[in-house]
Structures are given as structure tokens and as C-alpha cells.
Amino acid sequence: MTRPRAVDGPRLPAPRAESGPVLELRAAAARRGGRTLWSGVELTVREGEFTAVLGPNGAGKSTLVKMLLGAAPVAAGEVRVLGARPGQANHRIGYLPQRRSFDASMRIRGIDVVRLGLDGDRWGVPLPFGGPRHRDARQRVAEAVELVGASAYAHRPIGQCSGGEQQRLLIAQALVRRPQLLLLDEPLDSLDLSHQGGVAALIGRICHQEGVAVVMVAHDVNPILHHLDQVLYLAEGGSAGGTPEEVITSATLTRLYGTRVEVLRASDGRLVVVGRPETTGGGHGALR
Amino acid sequence: MVLSADVASPPWSWNLLADFQQMWAYPFMVNAFRAGAIVAVVAAAVGWFVVLRRQTFAAHTVSAVAFPGAAGAVLLGFGAVYGYFTLCVAAALVIAAARGDGEGAESALTGTVQAFLLACGFLFVALYKGLLEGPQTILFGTFLGITTTQVTVLLCAGAAVLAVLALIGRPLLFASVDPRVAAARGVPVRALSTAFLVLLGAATAEASQITGTLLVFALMVIPAATARTITARPGISLLLAVLFSFTATWAGLIAAYYAPYPLGFFVTSFAFSGYVLALGLRALHGALPGRGVAA
Numbered sequence: 001m002t003r004p005r006a007v008d009g010p011r012l013p014a015p016r017a018e019s020g021p022v023l024e025l026r027a028a029a030a031r032r033g034g035r036t037l038w039s040g041v042e043l044t045v046r047e048g049e050f051t052a053v054l055g056p057n058g059a060g061k062s063t064l065v066k067m068l069l070g071a072a073p074v075a076a077g078e079v080r081v082l083g084a085r086p087g088q089a090n091h092r093i094g095y096l097p098q099r100r101s102f103d104a105s106m107r108i109r110g111i112d113v114v115r116l117g118l119d120g121d122r123w124g125v126p127l128p129f130g131g132p133r134h135r136d137a138r139q140r141v142a143e144a145v146e147l148v149g150a151s152a153y154a155h156r157p158i159g160q161c162s163g164g165e166q167q168r169l170l171i172a173q174a175l176v177r178r179p180q181l182l183l184l185d186e187p188l189d190s191l192d193l194s195h196q197g198g199v200a201a202l203i204g205r206i207c208h209q210e211g212v213a214v215v216m217v218a219h220d221v222n223p224i225l226h227h228l229d230q231v232l233y234l235a236e237g238g239s240a241g242g243t244p245e246e247v248i249t250s251a252t253l254t255r256l257y258g259t260r261v262e263v264l265r266a267s268d269g270r271l272v273v274v275g276r277p278e279t280t281g282g283g284h285g286a287l288r
Numbered sequence: 289m290v291l292s293a294d295v296a297s298p299p300w301s302w303n304l305l306a307d308f309q310q311m312w313a314y315p316f317m318v319n320a321f322r323a324g325a326i327v328a329v330v331a332a333a334v335g336w337f338v339v340l341r342r343q344t345f346a347a348h349t350v351s352a353v354a355f356p357g358a359a360g361a362v363l364l365g366f367g368a369v370y371g372y373f374t375l376c377v378a379a380a381l382v383i384a385a386a387r388g389d390g391e392g393a394e395s396a397l398t399g400t401v402q403a404f405l406l407a408c409g410f411l412f413v414a415l416y417k418g419l420l421e422g423p424q425t426i427l428f429g430t431f432l433g434i435t436t437t438q439v440t441v442l443l444c445a446g447a448a449v450l451a452v453l454a455l456i457g458r459p460l461l462f463a464s465v466d467p468r469v470a471a472a473r474g475v476p477v478r479a480l481s482t483a484f485l486v487l488l489g490a491a492t493a494e495a496s497q498i499t500g501t502l503l504v505f506a507l508m509v510i511p512a513a514t515a516r517t518i519t520a521r522p523g524i525s526l527l528l529a530v531l532f533s534f535t536a537t538w539a540g541l542i543a544a545y546y547a548p549y550p551l552g553f554f555v556t557s558f559a560f561s562g563y564v565l566a567l568g569l570r571a572l573h574g575a576l577p578g579r580g581v582a583a
Contacts, residue, residue, distance in 0.1 A: 069472050090472055097468040107516040107525070108340075108465060120462030121473045125454050157520040173469070 020083055021046050022181050022213040023068070027077035030063050037063055039076065041239045043232050047180070048211040050204060050227050052218045052244075055234035061217040062098060064234070065183050068215070069095060082180060094174030098185040098217070101166055106159035110150065110169040113158050115141050117173035144176040145169070147210075148202055164195030168202065175206065182206070184216040188223055196223040203227070221248065222270045300546045311545055320431035322439045324537040327494045328507055330446040332533030333453055334491035335508030336526045337484060339516060341464045344509055346383050349402050350489050351504040353379040354496040356409030358426045363412045368426065369438050372493035373445065375405070380489030384482040429500030429552035431541055442494055449490045452483070460484060461522060498537065499552050506556035507533050510563050517566040532562050 021044045029039035037060030045051050053061050066072035067079065070087015082089035094117075102113075118137055119126070126134070145154045148168040153161050158169060167187055174182055184203065188196045204227030207214040218224060221231070221244070231247045233240045235256040240247050248271055253261040262274045301307055311317045338347050353375050361371025379401075386397045413426075453460075462470040463477045471477045495504045515528035540555030547554075 071472070090474060093472075095469055095472045097472075100466075100468070106465070107520045108522060109520045112520075112522055113465060116462045116465060117469070117473075119458070120466075120470065121459055121475045123455055123459060125457055173466075 021080075022049075022082060023051075023215065024080040025077065026079075028067075028074060028079050029076035030060050030067055030072065031075040032060065032063060032072075036075070038234045038236075038239050041077070041232065041234070041241070043241055045181075045213050045215060045230075047213055048208055049229045050207040050214045050216070050224075051230050051232060052216050052221060052224055052228050053232045053234065054218055054221055054248075056236075059234040059236065061234055062185055065095075065185050065215070065217060068183060069093065091177070092180050094177070094179035094182045094212075096170055096174050096182070096184045096187050099190060100170065101163060101190060102159045102161075104159040107157050108159075110154040110156060110158045110161060110165075111141060111145060113169060114144055114154070114173045114176055117144075117176040141172075141176060144172040147175060147206070148172040162195075163190050163192075164199060167191060167195070167199055171199070171202065171206075175212070179212060182212050182214045182216075184214065186217050186219055189219055200224045200227060225269065225271065300542075307542070311542070315436075316432060316434065317541075317545065319434040319436060319439050320541055321538065323434050323442050324431070324498055324541050325534060326439070326442045326446045327498045328533040328537040329530050330449050330491050331495040331504070331507035332511045332529040333450060333526065334487050335533075336512040336515070336529045337453075337460060337464065338488060338508055339512040340461070341484070343485075343488070344505070346380075346485065347488055347492060347504070347508055349383060349398055350376050350379045350485075350492045351496060351501045352402050353405045354492060354501040354504070355426055356405045356412060357493075358496070358501070359409045359412035359416070363416050367438065369441050369493075369497065372496050373490065376489040376493035376496070377486055378489075379405075380485040381482075384485045387481075425500070426496075427500045427502045428550055429496075429498055429503060429555075431498065431544060431551050434497075438497070442497070445490055446494055449487050449494075453487060456480060456483060499555055503552040503556050506552070506559045507537065510556075510559040511536065514559070514563045514566045517563070517570050532559065536562065 023043065023045035025041050025043040027039075028041045028043075030037045041064075043051070053064055055061050063072050067074055068081050068086055069090055070085070074086065079086050081087075082092050102108075115137070118140060142151075145151050148171050150165065150168045150172055153165050154169065154172075158166060161169065167190075171182075171184075171187070174184075182203075187203070188199055191199060200223040203214055203216065204224070206212055207227070216224065221228075225244060228244050230242060231244045233247050233252070233256060238256060240252050240256060246252070248263055250261060250263045253263060253273065264272045264274060266272060298310065312321070335347075338344060354372050357371035357373075357375025358368040359371070361374070362368050382401060383398055409426075459470065459475045460480050462473070463475050463480050467477050491508065492504055495507045499506050511529040511533035512525075514532050515525045518528060519525045536555050536559040539558045540551055543549075543554040543558075544551040
């Protein structure tokens, strides 16, 4: 044994240069088309914290993600991402956009899609064989695929993988550069119930064991409820942040919607929101 | 164009060396094989991305306007080569400008301009009164009368296309497979899209000269589609597409030399046969137990 130190605990994340919060929003606001989507948002996300962004459709949840990537302007307040302005640290962020799937005609292997996440933005042609860099890259891709448990189907054309398998491969793609922050936009949306639980558990594990901060836009809080550290609820009337127990309550949601809303807890711990006015929701509920 | 196997030329002998010696005794055949090789490689490499990006409609539009380009250039006294390049690249830029934000959304403007330009091409051919080869050559390709100058033009343009493609290939693959993540990673997705359309225009102009403007897909789409049927590995798939395209072109040239049927028909038929064969092999492969998911 040359490295006795390796036994002193679970696998540690790569050492971080800075110890400040991964994400910091102070009185932040977003506008789209002259309309204020949300304002006065306060949020601090630290390393290894799992944060869900909830709210009705059209509340600007995806806009928040785009803002953190520097692709949408900050209308007011201050936003710091990994200690820098939004858009300055994108190479340290893993991003999973909304509703992305590959149809059966996509003849490219899952492992190639993961590899694109590692060096797809480099110009020029990679040398086909050899080189330590080539080996490192392959190993890093294999590690990321292993981490999400996708080794069995990573060599298949991604179009032939199921929705859940594709989502795991895309998470591997987002993770392959060892990001410090994962931004996930409704990653469970297109999955059936059994896969939702598996992918949610995977994200929770990556967050808490690998120390990656996760900000996840969610449509339905229930599959991720017991992995969450905090919740940011966006609605037209304002926003609320805190632990799920603090935020997802009748009182808070009633205040956000401006009308009487009741939160019920089912016997299995699932949350049900009753009396949410359709006018603010536009069809789907943030909680079901 | 038909070069009937008549008079002095001996028939196909199955002795490849002797056959090539005999064909290459004619400078125009040497030029045809040279041009064919260049065009096959360039068209297949660009075509692989066309299939990946599902831009076959854009490729079709570009190839359609190659016809008036060539006809107009011939009418004005320039070589058809320059007409192909000018109008194909111009058409690619128009498509790039007109497509707006919607990725893959082809605008009505493109179709409108395409129809008008085709009509112009028809007019040019009528004005020219068929003194040279007439529309059939432009539409269905020829291998007669390719000059050394033309080969040089094809080689330079082809080398430029391949060089640019090699430079932007990896980000282009990223932007094609996964545009939103690529954009978040700082890949200039829109600029790449425009650059690729220009490459598409140049490659279409090249291919038009061998297969004619109507059969450009024989070299652009079929080899890439065949390769993607066989493998899902991007690098190998790209190389296979080039290989298939090259084989179809040279085999087509040989066949057209010895048989009294047009080149475009042979190239397309060989490429198509390869595609059908690949589909059959894949179906067979999938039917074998335990091998159904091989990449």
C-alpha cells in the first residue's frame, strides 16, 4: 500500500479554491418583455447543497437558470456565481437544459455525447490514437458514466436509450468536467414515475457525496423532497426561500398567490397543494 | 453524358490494372477520376454533417440553385464551375440570413427565391439554345470535358472546405448534437451554423459537377446515411462515409466509361445499393441473438 491516506473516509471532492458560497443572489430580479417575472430573490447555495426552484409555469424558473449562465440579464440586485459575474464561470458549471431527448435516428453513442461535454468546445481535430491526454479524457468519460450508473448502455446509440437512460447520460455529460455547480432544468419532467425516483436519488447522491452544489428547476417537488436542502419558490407575487418545511406551507403559498391555498401532507409524506388558482398556474401545478 | 463503348475502346476485362491503364490513356478520363476523387471526399465529409444536422432541405435548396448558376455562367461565357460556386455559396448565405432563430425552420423566402432562380436557369438554357450540353448535363452530371484547370479549382476549393471543416468539426458536432449545452459552454452556435452553410454551398457546387445538381444527394446524403447505419462512432462513421462516396464515384466512372448509360445514374445506383446492403446487414446483425444493440 503506497497510499494509506486513501482509507480515511469516503471519496472527497476535488479541493476547491474558494470557500465562499457557490451561488449568491441578493435582491435579484428578472424581467422579460418589460414585465417583472420575479424580484427580491435572496438565495445562497453552498457546496454540496441541493436547492429546488419551484413555481407555476411562466414564473421565470428557466429564466433564473439562464440568468445564472449569463444568458439572461440581471434586472436588479446582485448575482454572484462561483465568485464571479454570471457567465464568467460557465466552464465550472454543468448545465442540463429543459426537455432534451434524442430520437431514434440519433446515431451517436451515449459515450460520445458525454465526451462532447468534456472537450466538445475545442477547435481542431483530436488526434485519433494515443497520447496521455487522450487516455485521461477516456478515463474521465468512463468515470462520469460509471458515476451515473450508465456503463451498461453508454456504448449504444443514444437514440435507442430510454428517456431515463438518456437523462443519466446527459447528467454524466454535465458532470464530466467536475463542475462545482449543476444547473438542472426539469430533469425529471419527461420520465415515468419509477425512473423519476432513480434519477432524483442519483442527483441527491452526486450533490451530497461528491460535494457538487445542485440547483434544480422542478415541476413536481415530491420525487426530490427528501433529498432537498432548500427550496426557492418563485411566483408572480414574489418569492420565498428556505427549507421545504418552511416554504411549502399553506401560509407561505397563500401569501405568494394572494389567495387561499392549502398544503396537505399525504400519509407517504407527499405534498398536495389544494385550491391553487388556475389563473396563476397556467395549467400545471408546481406541486401535485 | 453518354460515352458509348464503341469503336476502338476494348470492353471491360476484369483485369483492373489493364482497365485503368486503358481509361487513363485519355487525359479527360484522368481528369474525371481526379475530379471524382476530390468531389467524393469533400461531399461525403460535409454531407455527414448535413445528415447529422438534418439539413437536407437546405442542401436541396442549395443544389437547386446550382442549376441557374451553372446555366447563367455558361451563357455569360464563364465556365460552369464558377457559376456553381457563386450561386451555391450565395444561396447558403441567403438561407443563413433567412432562417432566423428557429433552428431548422426553413423560411418561405428560401422556397420563393429557389423557385425564381430555377425559372431563371430554365430561361438561360433556352437562351443558350443547347449549343453545348444543354440542361441535361447540368441536371444529371457529366464526366466529359473536365479540364485540368477545373480540377485545380475543385482541388483548391475542396482543400479549403476540408481545412475549415477540420478546424470547426468538433464544436460543430457539439452544436449539432446538443446546441443548448454547447451554447452554454461558449460554442458560437449561430456563427458555426452560418459557416457550415457556406461549406455546404461549396461542397454542393463541387458535387454538382460530377452528379449534376439533381443528384447531389448521391454523394452528400447517401454515403453518410449508409455509414451511420453501420456505426454510431462519429469518427469511424465519417471515414466510412468518405470511403463509400469515393467508391461509388470511381465505380460509377468506370461503369459509365464502359456502359452506354449516364454517370449520374451509376454513381447514384452504386451509392444506393450500398445503402440497401448496409440496411440489410444491420437487420441481419440485429436479428442475431445478443448482438442487437451493437454500436
